Amino acid sequence: MIDGRARVFGDDVNTDYIISSRRKRESLDPAVLRRYLFEDLDPLFAATLAPGDLIVAGKNFGCGSAMEVAVTVLEGAGMKAVVARSFSRTYFRNAVNNGLIPVTCDTGGIREGDRLAIELRPEPTGCAVRVRNETAGFDIPAAPLDGLLMAIIQAGGLAPYFKQHGRFPLAL
Numbered sequence: 001m002i003d004g005r006a007r008v009f010g011d012d013v014n015t016d017y018i019i020s021s022r023r024k025r026e027s028l029d030p031a032v033l034r035r036y037l038f039e040d041l042d043p044l045f046a047a048t049l050a051p052g053d054l055i056v057a058g059k060n061f062g063c064g065s066a067m068e069v070a071v072t073v074l075e076g077a078g079m080k081a082v083v084a085r086s087f088s089r090t091y092f093r094n095a096v097n098n099g100l101i102p103v104t105c106d107t108g109g110i111r112e113g114d115r116l117a118i119e120l121r122p123e124p125t126g127c128a129v130r131v132r133n134e135t136a137g138f139d140i141p142a143a144p145l146d147g148l149l150m151a152i153i154q155a156g157g158l159a160p161y162f163k164q165h166g167r168f169p170l171a172l
Helices: 021-026 030-036 069-076 089-097 147-155 158-165
Strands: 002-008 054-057 081-084 101-104 115-123 126-133 138-141
Touching (some): 021 030, 054 115, 069 089, 081 115, 126 147, 147 158
Parallel strands (some): 054 081, 081 101
Antiparallel strands (some): 115 126
């Protein structure tokens, strides 16, 4: 179970909004960059982060550059998951490959500051995902994560997965 306070953004949040290109030239260290999260959208945002906060967005979250730092900076800020209506394909894969859980669901009823609980329920073919808006008192069905993606996330990302297993399973 992952729970936290919703920090809500809209549609088409690109990777340069997550962490500005000028900051990526200064450092790639997530512990340093976390101070600059979303600074072009809200210069005070990073200072208001609390442990367990969850980014919630509309469609096409993470569009733009394919830089992995747009994922690792969120992890450096202590986030375990991002909830969005949809993700850019590259951001989704970078999230999985770095152990960040991309939760895809209808985010329209989630408001800034709502308390959310994300439940991951293992199933034979993968992992069922449910988001509960504790503040408003309703469940939001989410897209399941297939078994291999969940195994990569649980290992901490693609590199740790390969260190543990040496290869992908023969049958997918």
